[in-house]
Amino acid sequence: MKITGIEIKQYLLPLNPPFKAAWDPEPRKKFATTIVYVHTDEGITGVGSGDLMMGLEGHEHLFIGQDPFAIERHAQVIENIDFHYGRCWPLDLAIWDLMGKATGQPVYKLLGGKTNKLLAYASTGEIVTPEERAERALRFVDQGFKAMKIRFHHKDVKDDIKVVEAVRKAVGDKLEIMVDANQGWKMPWDVERTWDLKMALQVAQELEKLNVFWLEEPLPSHQFGLMAKLRDKVDIRIAGGEMNRNWYDFREMDKVQSLDVYQPDVALAGGITKVKKIADLVQGSGAWFSPHTWTNGIGLLANLHLAVGVSNCPYLEFPYDPPAWSNERRDYVQKEKLMIDSEGYLVAPEMPGLGIVLDEEALKKYEINHFYVGESNKTYQTT
Template identity: 90%
Template sequence: MKITSIEIKQYLKPLEPPFKAAWDPQPRKNFASTVVYVHTDEGITGVGSGDLLMGLEGHENLFIGHDPFAIERHAQVIDNINFHYGRCWPLDLALWDLMGKATGQPVYKLLGGKSNKILAYASTGEIVTPEERAERALRFVDQGFKAMKIRFHHEDVKDDIKVVEAVRKAVGDKLEIMVDANQGWKMPWDVECTWDLKMAFQVAKELEQLNVFWLEEPLPSHQFELMAKLRDMAGIRIAGGEMNRNWYDFREMNKVNALDVYQPDVALSGGITQVKKIAELVQGSGAWFSPHTWSNGIGLLANLHLAAAVSHCPYLEFPYDPPAWSTDRRDYIQKEHLMIDSEGYLVAPEKPGLGIELDEEALKKYEINHFYVGESSTVIV
């Protein structure tokens, strides 16, 4: 088997009403998805998505003509592209999808098959009043969730803590609560100061009193030694690493025991190939691996396969904050929208590959760009 062509298609779904993401100053009026299709001479196509694939166009020929099962070789090339241009890790996801289809196995079995399911925590994205967040939390309980995550982004962190207090009062011990401080990285326009170690510790102490399961991204993502100090000082778990895009960041974090929970996302930070190695590294040192999954439904699905296969952590992130962030919006290019079962588990599909079923009507409706490279032709539509 060899790769004969690679297609990149872009889709854009208007959002009305807009999604008011906590980390954005302006509401999001559209949601973009970039999908990569890897075709082979045996008629099998692998599909991946979850990032913009900036930098892949012009480098597709580095893969065409090669065996798709040469995954370590391909991961090295994608890592080289990552250094020079941008994150193209959805191509790695497409290759794993292809390998699963070629062998007739779901990807989680190819990765180790520890389990086919994992408890999901509802990961919220909006800043709303304490009362509204408490009401949404109670709906999560009714749906079967066992945990949720609350975003911090008020000007005064005391207002963020009031939200956690309201949720804890409303749900009691029916939900574990995670908190995302969103201090690890910045959007391009953000020039405000991030928390320092003392602020992060003060917040951690407050959250410990509210029995918070973990505090995520409380410090900038490059401050490995300060994260380690915070981890030693705090009485709750410290999580992070969702946007550290290089594998060696995780090697250095692991050396200093920076985190209790490591969160590399296969769509953003190394693909399934490299993130599996990171998971094995940190879990071998006694930490947890629980990937970030805020891309789209395909990115979530890929992270699910890896987490179910290898993770020791009891929970996986499930981006979900209806009505503003619903499965219809997150998974709009997919025929089947991902949802937990009645017991709160997210179950990996048993279909070969990642188990992606694309919605052809949605693809036709929302497609905005198409780039194709084959063995003897290049076409831009």
């Protein structure tokens, strides 16, 4: 088998009403999705998504004509492209999808098959009043969720803590509560100060009183030593690493024991190939691996396969904050919208590959760009 072509298609879903992401002051009025298709001479096509694929253009020839099962080789090339141009890790996901289809196995079994399901925590994305967040939390309980995550981003962190207080009062011990401080990275236009160690410590101590399960990204993602100091000073678990792009970041964090929970996303930072190595590393040191999954439904599926294949963590992130962030919006290019079962588990598909079932009608409706490179330099682009 050999790779004969790489196809990239871009789609755009209008959001009305807009999604008001906690980490972005501008309401999001559209949701972009890029899908990469890897074609072979045996008629099998792998599918991946989760990032914009910026940087691949002009480098497709490095994959065409190659054996798709040479995954370590391909991951190294993608890493080289990442260093020079941009993140193309959805290509790694598409190749894993292809390998699963070629072998007749779901990807999670190729990765280790530790289990086929994990409890999903409802990962919320909006800033709403304490009363509204508590009401939504009760709906999560009714739906079968066993845990949820609350985003911080009020101007005064005391207002964020009030939201956690309201939720804890409403749900009691029916839900584990995680908190995302969103201090690890910034949007391009964000020049406000991030928390320092003392602020992070004060917040962590307040959240301990509310029995919060973990505190995510309380400090900038490069402050490995300060995260380790914070972790030593509090009993609450410290999580992070979702946007650390390089494996050696995780090597250094593991060395100084920065985190209790490591969250690299296969669609953003290393693909399945590289992130599996990070998971093995940090779990070997006693930490948990629970990937960030906030891209789209295909990125969520890819992270699910790796997590159920190897993770010791009891929970996996499930981006979900209806009505503004629903399954229908997140998974609009997929025919089957992902959802937990009645017991709160997200179950990996048993079909070969990643289990992606695309919605052909939605693809036709929302496609805005199409680019293909194949053998003999056959290239075309439509917009």
